[in-house]
Structures are given as C-alpha cells and as structure tokens.
Amino acid sequence: MAVDSLLKTIKFTFPMIVVSVNGKVVPRSEFGTTTIEDNDEVKVLHLVAGG
Amino acid sequence: MSTKDIQKMRQAHKVLAEFDYELGEVEKGYANRTLYVNLSDNAIASKPVTQQMKDVFTGGRGFGLWLLWHGVTGDTKWNDPENEIVISSGPIGGTTQYPGAGKSLVVSISPTTHSVIDSNVGGHFGPLLKFAGWDALEIQGQAEKDVIVFIDGNEGKVTIEEATEEAVDTHLIGEQMVEMFAQTDREKRDISTVSAGSGAEHALIGCLNFSWYDVRRKSARFKQAGRGGIGTVLRDKKIKALVVKYGGGKGTANNPADRERISKVGTRINQEIHDYDAVQNRMRNVGTPYLVKIMDDYDLLPVHNFKFGSHPQAGKITGDVWEKRFTQGLPDGCWLGCTMSCSHAVDGYVLQTGPYKGQTVIVDGPEYETIAGCGSSCGIFDPDALLEINFYCDTYGLDTISFGTSTAFVMECYEAGILNREITGGLELNFGNADAALELLHQMGRGKGFGAIVGQGIRRMKQIFAEEYGGDPQFMQDIGMEAKGLEYSEYVTKESLAQQGGYGLASKGPQHDEAWLIFMDMVNNQLPTFEDKAEALHYFPMWRTWFGLCGLCKLPWNDISPPDNAETDEPAKMPEHVQNYVELFSGVTGREVTKEDLILMSERVYNFQRVFNLKMGFGTREHDAIPYRSVGPVTVEEYESRAERYDQQLQELVGLDPEGKTTEEKMAALRAYREEQYELLIDAVYKRRGWTPNGIPTPETLKQLHIDFPDVVEVVKRNIG
Numbered sequence: 211m212a213v214d215s216l217l218k219t220i221k222f223t224f225p226m227i228v229v230s231v232n233g234k235v236v237p238r239s240e241f242g243t244t245t246i247e248d249n250d251e252v253k254v255l256h257l258v259a260g261g
Numbered sequence: 262m263s264t265k266d267i268q269k270m271r272q273a274h275k276v277l278a279e280f281d282y283e284l285g286e287v288e289k290g291y292a293n294r295t296l297y298v299n300l301s302d303n304a305i306a307s308k309p310v311t312q313q314m315k316d317v318f319t320g321g322r323g324f325g326l327w328l329l330w331h332g333v334t335g336d337t338k339w340n341d342p343e344n345e346i347v348i349s350s351g352p353i354g355g356t357t358q359y360p361g362a363g364k365s366l367v368v369s370i371s372p373t374t375h376s377v378i379d380s381n382v383g384g385h386f387g388p389l390l391k392f393a394g395w396d397a398l399e400i401q402g403q404a405e406k407d408v409i410v411f412i413d414g415n416e417g418k419v420t421i422e423e424a425t426e427e428a429v430d431t432h433l434i435g436e437q438m439v440e441m442f443a444q445t446d447r448e449k450r451d452i453s454t455v456s457a458g459s460g461a462e463h464a465l466i467g468c469l470n471f472s473w474y475d476v477r478r479k480s481a482r483f484k485q486a487g488r489g490g491i492g493t494v495l496r497d498k499k500i501k502a503l504v505v506k507y508g509g510g511k512g513t514a515n516n517p518a519d520r521e522r523i524s525k526v527g528t529r530i531n532q533e534i535h536d537y538d539a540v541q542n543r544m545r546n547v548g549t550p551y552l553v554k555i556m557d558d559y560d561l562l563p564v565h566n567f568k569f570g571s572h573p574q575a576g577k578i579t580g581d582v583w584e585k586r587f588t589q590g591l592p593d594g595c596w597l598g599c600t601m602s603c604s605h606a607v608d609g610y611v612l613q614t615g616p617y618k619g620q621t622v623i624v625d626g627p628e629y630e631t632i633a634g635c636g637s638s639c640g641i642f643d644p645d646a647l648l649e650i651n652f653y654c655d656t657y658g659l660d661t662i663s664f665g666t667s668t669a670f671v672m673e674c675y676e677a678g679i680l681n682r683e684i685t686g687g688l689e690l691n692f693g694n695a696d697a698a699l700e701l702l703h704q705m706g707r708g709k710g711f712g713a714i715v716g717q718g719i720r721r722m723k724q725i726f727a728e729e730y731g732g733d734p735q736f737m738q739d740i741g742m743e744a745k746g747l748e749y750s751e752y753v754t755k756e757s758l759a760q761q762g763g764y765g766l767a768s769k770g771p772q773h774d775e776a777w778l779i780f781m782d783m784v785n786n787q788l789p790t791f792e793d794k795a796e797a798l799h800y801f802p803m804w805r806t807w808f809g810l811c812g813l814c815k816l817p818w819n820d821i822s823p824p825d826n827a828e829t830d831e832p833a834k835m836p837e838h839v840q841n842y843v844e845l846f847s848g849v850t851g852r853e854v855t856k857e858d859l860i861l862m863s864e865r866v867y868n869f870q871r872v873f874n875l876k877m878g879f880g881t882r883e884h885d886a887i888p889y890r891s892v893g894p895v896t897v898e899e900y901e902s903r904a905e906r907y908d909q910q911l912q913e914l915v916g917l918d919p920e921g922k923t924t925e926e927k928m929a930a931l932r933a934y935r936e937e938q939y940e941l942l943i944d945a946v947y948k949r950r951g952w953t954p955n956g957i958p959t960p961e962t963l964k965q966l967h968i969d970f971p972d973v974v975e976v977v978k979r980n981i982g
Binding site for chain 1: 540541542543551554555558559780781784785787819822826827828832833835
C-alpha cells in the first residue's frame with residue numbers, strides 16, 4: 211500500500227505530517243509513490259499546531 | 262450615520278481631564294513609559310518603565326501583571342474601582358518585517374475566576390499605543406457616566422471625555438470612533454478602538470474588541486481579547502471606548518537596534534509562508550477553520566458538550582465551507598506586514614435576528630474556537646447560524662468560547678431534565694436548536710430572561726441550578742466544562758493526559774494558549790512517561806508564554822513549517838523558527854539572547870502569575886482540579902460510544918477484564934484509574950516547575966528567577982505552610 215493510502219485509511223488527515231519508513235523520511239511529494247511492505251517500520255509524526 | 266450625527270456626538274462630550282505629554286520615539290522596542298488613567302479621580306499620569314521591569318518582566322503580559330500586582334490587593338473584587346485593565350504590546354510588538362507582530366496582552370481581575378486573567382488579541386491598538394508613546398495603558402477607577410479615553414499620539418494629548426450619545430455595541434461604536442477622530446479618509450487607518458458591548462453590561466463573560474481599519478473594505482474590523490470577562494470589567498468602569506490615534510510611519514516606528522537582522526529572518530519566513538502555506542494549513546485562504554475537519558477526523562472535536570469527538574454533520578462546518586463564504590483575494594492580516602494573513606471575513610451578510618435584523622454587515626470570522634464552541638459542541642451545524650452567533654457575540658462584547666461552552670452545558674442540563682421550558686422561559690434548549698441559542702444570546706444582550714442567567718458562566722450556573730432547580734451537584738460538576746471559573750476552550754482531552762494537564766494547570770484557567778499537546782501525546786505518542794509529559798508541560802507553556810511578553814502571535818511559529826523541519830532533532834519545537842525569534846528579540850532590543858533565555862523570561866512571568874493567583878486566594882493544588890468530562894466518559898452513552906477503546910484500556914492499563922462487568926462498573930474502574938493518573942501527572946509537573954506538592958513556587962525558585970521581591974516572598978511564605 212502507498213503511504214498516502216495508509217494515511218487515508220487510518221484518517222490521518224493532518225496537513226503537517228511527517229512519515230518515515232524504516233527510518234527514512236518520505237518527502238510529501240512521494241507519498242503516492244512510496245510503497246509500504248509487510249514488516250516495514252512506519253512512523254508518523256504530526257507537527258503540533260492547533261489552538 | 263452622517264457627519265452631522267458624529268458632530269452632534271462629539272459636541273455632547275464633556276472633557277473631564279486632559280493631559281499633555283511630550284511625544285518621544287520608541288527605542289529598541291520600548292517607549293519607556295506607561296500611561297495611568299484613573300476614572301474615579303479623573304487623574305492621568307505617566308510612569309517610567311524601569312530597567313528592572315524590562316529585565317524581569319520583558320513587556321506585554323509581564324508589564325501588565327507587574328502593574329496590576331501593585332494596583333490591587335488580595336481582596337480586590339473584579340467590580341471594585343481599584344481593579345484595573347492593563348493593555349500592553351511588548352518590545353517586538355509593532356514590527357512590520359516579521360509576521361504576527363501586532364498582538365496586545367490584556368490583564369485584569371476576572372468576574373468569573375475572581376483572580377488574575379490574561380488575554381491576547383490582534384488588531385492595531387497595542388502597536389499604535391506604543392508608537393503614541395506608551396508601553397502600557399493602565400486603567401483604574403470607575404467613571405460616574407460613560408466615558409471615552411482618547412490618546413492622541415500625534416498631538417501628545419490624553420483626554421477623558423464623558424460620552425453619552427455614542428453606541429455601546431462594537432460594530433457601531435467602532436465606526437463612530439473612526440469617523441469622529443479621523444480628520445481625513447487617510448487618517449482612518451491611524452485609529453484603533455477597544456470596546457465591549459451591551460452584552461458585557463449584563464453578563465460576566467464579556468470580551469474586548471480591538472479594532473483596525475481595513476482600507477480595502479473601508480470599515481473597522483475587530484479581533485477579540487475573549488477570555489475571562491475583561492469586557493465586563495470595561496463596561497463596569499463605564500468605558501464605552503479606548504481610542505488611540507497615531508499617524509506616523511508605522512513600518513519603522515518600533516526603531517529596532519538592528520533592522521537588517523530582523524529583515525533577514527522576516528524575509529526568510531515570509532518566503533516560507535508564500536511557498537508552503539497553500540500545501541500546509543492554508544491559513545491565507547481558510548484560517549483556523551482548517552482545524553475543524555482534522556479535529557473531527559481525530560475524534561477531538563467537541564460535540565454535545567464535549568461528550569463526543571466527532572459528528573456525521575461536521576462536514577457542514579469544515580474549512581472548505583468557510584473558504585467559500587470568506588471573501589478571497591484580500592490579504593487579511595490583523596497587523597501590518599503579516600503574511601500569514603489568517604483573519605477572514607464574510608462580507609455582505611444580512612442579519613436574520615436581533616436588534617440589527619436586516620442590516621448588512623461584515624462578520625469577522627468565525628475562527629475554529631467559535632465554530633467548535635458555538636457549533637459542534639452545541640450540536641449546531643448551520644453556517645448561517647454560526648455567522649449570526651459570531652456577529653452578535655462580537656458586537657455585544659461576549660466571548661464566543663464562554664458563550665458556546667456555557668450554552669452546551671445548559672443544553673445538556675436541559676436534556677438531562679435539570680431544566681425545563683418553565684425555567685428557560687419557553688426555550689427548548691436541546692442540542693442543535695440554533696434559534697434557541699440565538700435567543701439566549703439576545704437575552705444576554707438585553708440582560709433579561711434565562712439568557713441573563715447563562716451569561717453568569719458555568720461555575721455560577723452550577724450553583725444556581727443546584728440551589729434553585731434541584732440539579733445534581735456531582736453530575737453538574739462532572740459535565741460543567743469549566744476550571745478555575747473559566748469555560749474550556751474547544752478540544753476534547755479525554756484521551757490525552759498531557760492536555761488534561763495543559764488545561765488544568767494553566768494559570769488563567771483552561772485556555773489552550775499555554776499548551777496544545779494533544780497530538781504529541783495522543784496521536785504521536787511522544788510523551789509516554791509522566792516525566793515526558795511534565796517536561797512538555799514545562800517547555801511548551803513557557804515557550805508559548807513568551808509570545809505574550811513580546812507582542813507576538815504564535816501562529817507563525819507553528820502553523821507553517823520549513824520544508825526540512827522533519828529532519829531536525831525536535832521537530833515539534835520548530836527549531837528554525839525558534840532561532841528566528843532569538844534573532845528577532847536580539848535584533849529589536851539589542852540584547853543578545855539565546856533560546857534558553859527566552860524560556861527564562863517566561864519562567865519569571867509564569868511563576869509570578871502563579872504567586873499572583875495565590876495572592877488572590879487561589880493558586881494551590883485544589884484549584885488545579887478539572888471536571889471529569891475532560892478526563893473520561895461521564896455517562897453510559899459516552900462509554901458505550903467508544904466501548905471497544907475503553908474496554909481495551911481497562912484490560913491493558915488497569916488490569917481489569919471487562920467481560921461480565923456492567924457499563925457502570927467499568928466506568929467506575931476507569932474513572933478511578935484516570936483520576937489517579939491526573940494526580941500523578943500534577944505531582945510530576947509541580948516537581949519539574951520547582952513548586953511544592955501543593956503547587957506553590959518555593960522561595961528558592963523565586964530567588965533563582967529573580968522574582969523574590971519582598972511582597973512576593975511574603976505571599977508565598979504565608980501560604981507554604
């Protein structure tokens with residue numbers, strides 16, 4: 211599944227989101243083309259904003 | 262409103278006091294004096310800003326608290342003449358080369374908390390006040406009849422003028438003051454007004470409106486110092502308006518020590534906003550309403566008095582809806598040079614209700630807090646109803662957050678049977694009844710009917726509903742979203758212990774400007790231990806307090822992100838922007854500082870404010886208590902709406918197998934666990950902050966921070982036991 215599909219599935223819609231796959235940050239422009247494989251370590255960081 | 266009407270109003274003025282002063286220049290961000298006005302004695306005086314004030318209190322909220330501390334005693338009530346309203350910008354306030362540098366900070370003794378409140382606000386008043394010659398305006402006393410205080414920064418004159426003919430409601434008096442004090446069209450942009458409204462005369466949740474003149478729309482626009490009822494204090498003092506006029510060049514008037522240095526960081530962030538806002542939070546097109554969809558997606562949007570975090574109809578009031586209603590293509594900042602430009606307005610709105618029904622007006626907003634508080638929390642998903650509520654709250658001088666959270670409380674009480682149509686005067690205050698909510702608002706404006714009771718705020722309503730209507734005090738304590746007497750702002754904190762602390766431990770009451778940790782905690786899981794949460798509840802409140810010392814808006818700090826922010830060690834802190842602010846402070850004041858120095862500036866003021874609370878009879882652990890609705894599910898309906906989540910937590914965190922247990926049994930077990938967690942969090946935070954287990958800054962902490970003034974130490978020693 212591509213990164214952007216994952217984010218859509220888990221409803222992580224926050225615009226300022228940082229995704230790393232296996233320790234490597236994925237640029238936003240590559241969310242649609244970066245695929246997540248089984249057993250990959252995916253971290254998602256929401257940059258605090260709000261209020 | 263004709264020129265003749267304005268002339269008639271001005272001719273009816275009676276000048277009660279006049280004060281001439283020498284115009285000066287701002288030096289490195291400071292005018293070096295504050296203006297004192299006493300409405301009981303009709304006295305006006307200048308007070309010097311000392312080096313100690315700058316070193317210890319920096320400016321803005323710091324100056325305000327220092328002046329207020331000396332103006333009141335521990336027994337001063339909000340409506341005693343000795344209560345003060347102090348307005349101050351800060352050394353960076355008035356800068357035009359960096360976005361978000363026009364904020365004012367206001368302090369007073371609050372009608373709902375009975376302690377010191379601080380509230381920040383955009384608009385032009387603070388910067389123009391400084392350029393007119395004053396780092397702060399300190400108002401004490403109470404006039405006999407309605408007055409205007411006019412500060413003429415072109416002539417060097419301050420007057421107190423009895424003003425009987427002007428309107429009280431902000432959308433009218435804002436225009437009247439522009440017409441009255443501007444000699445030409447060009448001068449209209451030199452005027453800024455502080456006003457409240459008729460609602461603030463009757464309710465305790467009054468707000469202040471700070472204006473700026475929108476040259477494109479040819480109209481006054483307004484931002485609000487919403488929290489804590491300072492608008493009520495303004496009207497209690499019989500002030501119709503505070504007006505400042507300054508016609509000099511504003512781009513350079515702050516006279517920074519090193520203009521090139523601040524231009525450099527300003528250029529960088531302006532480019533960043535230009536390049537990335539459209540693909541990040543879209544503040545320039547949408548503003549804070551962008552948050553509505555996100556909060557709904559993450560189950561954090563207050564729905565039905567914070568019972569739930571999302572609603573199927575939320576899509577009717579999300580950012581995309583507002584983008585279509587806001588006039589686009591007009592750069593819309595609330596201070597000059599702000600490229601974030603997140604103020605938005607709906608032009609040409611025709612009012613459907615109330616005393617101004619049929620008038621075509623500009624509605625400033627709504628912001629996220631208004632949409633969530635007056636909208637989803639009340640079950641209202643009609644944009645037009647929200648525009649109507651927004652407009653009338655502003656013009657009546659009522660805080661939309663307190664109005665919304667109070668109305669949501671009343672709606673739940675109505676649905677729970679504590680209130681009925683007989684009590685409410687026929688209003689069916691079910692969730693979703695926008696017409697009833699609007700009628701409450703108009704009643705607050707008139708000071709009549711059930712609305713007049715709602716305008717007292719939640720803390721007072723809980724007492725009234727228990728004593729007069731037999732409401733269950735424990736139930737109302739659990740669902741009444743207030744702490745310290747201030748109504749909650751609009752985020753659901755049940756699943757974020759850190760944010761429960763962010764609200765519960767905030768000096769003024771549950772306002773999110775101190776800390777917004779929900780995502781770091783609940784979504785990113787970056788704060789797994791109590792110590793992690795305590796560290797965040799030290800750093801972020803201190804960091805965010807700093808903006809209020811300097812005259813800055815915090816949105817350009819973290820509502821825009823440099824493209825490489827993710828690669829930094831602590832991306833949540835936005836390190837490049839933190840360094841921008843170091844450069845900005847050093848560049849304006851000429852004082853070389855580090856990022857650690859900025860935190861120290863805040864620690865001084867923050868701890869001073871904690872002791873101020875103590876002076877007023879609060880400021881200890883018991884006052885950091887929060888309602889259970891902010892911690893966990895109060896009702897069976899709430900528990901069962903998220904049963905899977907709560908059952909899993911019971912199993913994993915509490916070690917209780919939910920199988921075979923009733924919902925009530927499960928709720929009791931979860932409650933005991935969560936309430937204990939909050940107490941453990943408070944222990945960790947107090948320790949980190951250098952406070953006693955009862956939440957009092959120790960004498961050693963005061964000394965370290967150089968706020969060990971004899972009268973401050975005396976308050977602490979009297980209470981420390």
